Each structure stands twice: as structure tokens, then as C-alpha cells.
Amino acid sequence: MSDVKVCKFGGTSVATAAQMRKVKAIIEADPARRIIVPSAPGRAHSDDAKVTDLLYLTHEMASNQQDIGPVWNRIVERFQGLVSDLGLDLDLSATLEEVRARIQSGAGADYAASRGEALNGLIVAALLGATYIDAAEVVRIAPGRRIDPASHALIRAACADDAQRYVIPGFYGSDQHGQVLTFSRGGSDVSGALAAAALDAAVYENWTDVSGVLAADPRIVSGSRTIAEITYGELREMAYMGASVLHDEAVFPVRERGIPINIRNTDRPDDPGTMIVNRREPGDQIVVGIAGRAGFTVFALEKMMMNVEVGFGRRVLDVFERFGIAYEHTPTGIDTMSVVVADEAIGEGRGEAIAEELRAAVHPERLDILPGMALVATVGLGMNHHVGVAGRLFSALAQAQVNVRMIDQGSSEQNIIIGVEADDLHKAITTIYQEFIAS
Ligand code: ASP
Secondary structure (H helix, E strand, O other): OOOOEEEEEOHHHHOOHHHHHHHHHHHHOOOOEEEEEEOOOOOOOOOOOOHHHHHHHHHHHHHOOOOOHHHHHHHHHHHHHHHHHOOOOOOOHHHHHHHHHHHHOOOOHHHHHHHHHHHHHHHHHHHHOOEEOOHHHHOEEEOOOEEOOOHHHHHHHHOOOOOOOEEOOOOEEEOOOOOEEEOOOOOHHHHHHHHHHHOOOOEEEEEEOOOOOEOOOOOOOOOOOEOOEEEHHHHHHHHHOOOOOOOHHHHHHHHHHOOOEEEEEOOOOOOOOEEEEOOOOOOOOOOOEEEEEEEEEEEEEEOOOHHHOOOHHHHHHHHHHHOOOOOOEOOEOOOEEEEEEEHHHHOOOOHHHHHHHHHHHHOOOEEEEEEEEEEEEEEOHHHHHOOOHHHHHHHHHHHOOOOEEEEEEOOOOOEEEEEEEHHHHHHHHHHHHHHHHHO
16 A cells, blocks of 8 residues: 555635645645546536536537537636636636637537546646646546446556646546546535545545535534544445445445545545444444435335245245336235335335235235335444344333334444434434434
């Protein structure tokens, strides 16, 4: 492992000159922060637009033979504004004009969108006195917008001088023919993770506008605590339940190599943020976080002697497969089996058709479709080592009058998932938070 730190800055961290100055101070505070991966400028204020969205819009307008002029001027103002507010000796006019001409004459959506990062990277490099690397030359993107492992050697070769800082714009790269491609939205996270993996970084610092991952959604639990340390596995459970932290694909490259991710706040650089690690010692901490979301339906089947009927489960799941539906959970009892499915996977009006097929497939004595369910995951490695966690969880919920409709404890024993009425979602999360985290 090298001592280099790869620092990715999200859109809000590079949206204005004032934010950019914070970035400069952060980078200069630590000589190991040598690789900088910036996003395109995000919203400068709440009713502003993200540069990436404006760029997609110019592409769309150009494809409809419309004049991109007015939208393009807004983009130019954002970039020229940054250059002049930062007092940089950098003339972007020719580059901007070339980009405008290419978009107006039909360049692809990926090319258009990628220019937010490409242009911003030039500004960040000028601000930091760093070497600019065009991501198209070092980030190879394979079909499906996935990382092509060939990128690793290219990044290593381009960042070979330990005495230099390098700026690699996020979000884009190119295919094997040199055609510019982007990752999916939010993909600068992926670029940062790739650079960290390629350089075997000591840490991947992901700078954003929050001081880390919160133990619960702050819209539900106000003043929710920041998680100091969480494993990749625990984070995955939280993310599955809707806690949005990082782009999904940003985790794999670093996780694989055991490189920790540190989520940091550009506005509060002294906050330690959240460390995402491969392994940790939970100590006395039982629960690390709670996440939940509504929008699930349960297909509840009941049949006497189901437990000895060979192939019952397979036939049930086969029906869902035929409908092209991935199921979320299948809690079972001796004579019961439930299949929990996300509403968006069922789609409008297919519930009855699925029930029909289930009846034909396994002849249940009873089959109920129970819509309006929410799932809540209580996550924490510490649950493994403590007696009575489930007892505490369920008595707290009972006291709060939350009716638990389903229980599923994953074999990893780092989570307990419960199903509650969608109306009880917030109450359930608040209750569990009070029981295990606030106290
Ligand atoms: N600028 C891109 C987006 O808005 C990528 C990123 O910021 O991560 O999706």
C-alpha cells in the first residue's frame, strides 16, 4: 500500500469559488493528498442548475436542431465566473468554443456531459498547480459502463511522479476506440475509487457536503448521529434500505483491495467523517445504523404440511421469475411462506395475475396479498456478540405500538429486518434509534 490519498470532490464542493478555496486548503493541508478527482460544478445556490444537467440539455437541444446558445451561455458563465473569481491565469475561451461547436454539431450525450468534469478539472488543476490528466486517456470504460481493468496500469503510468499532484476529472473515460464515455450519474465516485485502487492508495477520501454517513435519515430522526466507522458489509445493508451515500459501483474497486473510504465534509474539514472499512471491532456498539423504506408488498402463502412438500419454495419463486421479478425476502414458517417484493417490481395491476399463477403452482390453502408494507433494517456487527438484542428491539417497538408484520434476520447476523405498516415507518425507525443509538 502506498501513502497516497485520493481525494474526490463532489459537485457542491466545487460549485463556487468559495468552495474551491476550501478544496485548495484541504489539499494543501496534507502532502499525501496528491490525486484529486473533481466532479462538475453542482448547484451554486438552491435554485441553480447542475452543470452536468445543463450539458445534457444542450445535447438534447442540439439533437432537435435547436440553438443551444442560451443554455450554453449559462455554462460559460459558470466556468468563466470560477476562473475570474479565483483570479486564475487560465484562458478557457478556445476550449469552451470547441466544446460548444462539437455539441452543436451533434456530438454524443456522453461527450457533452463529460465536459463538466473535463473543464472543471482544468480549473482545479490551475488552482492547485497540479498536473491535469485527461480522463479519456487513463480511464477505460467497458460495455455496460463498467471499469475496464486496463485502466489501472494507465493511471499508474500517468501518476508516476511522487513529487507531483495530479487532477483526474471524474465521471468519464473512453472506450477502447478512444470514444468518450461516462459512468452512470454520480459516477465521479467511481472514478475516484478506480484511481484509489489503481494506485493502491492509503485511503480514498470522498469529500462532500455532509460529515459522513448518518445513523438514521435526518428527515426522520433530527440530529441523527454521524457513524464514525462502518464496514462495507454494514454500509451495503444501509444502502439497500435507501441510505444514499456513494455510487453503488464505487465500493467494489476499493473494497477488493482493503482500501478504506473516508467520507468527509468540505465545509467542515476538521470533522473526521465516516470511515468505511473491511473489518472493525464493534466493541460495545450494538447497532451502527437504521434505514428503512416503504413500497413493499407481501405475498403470504399458507398450506398445511408445506414443510415436507419437496419443491414448494422453488415453485413459488419460479412464478416470480416468470414475471421477471427479483424478490427481496422470503420469511418462512412451518406451514407458511411469504415473499416480499418491491412495488415497482410488481408494476401496475400484475398482483392478481401473480396470485393466480401462485395458486396454480402450489395450491395454497390461503393466499393474501398485503400491500403497503415498509421494511426497516437495524444494522450492526455488534448484534452478533450481544444477548437479547432482538428482545430489546421488539419490546421497544411493542411499547411504541408498532405492529411488526414480518421478521427476517439475515444469516450474516449483522442485521435484523422487520416489516411494518408503511404508516409506522418513521415511528419504527425513531423507536429503534432511541433504543440503541441515542441511549
Ligand atoms: N457530474 C456527474 C453527475 O452529475 C457525475 C458526478 O458528479 O459524480 O452525475
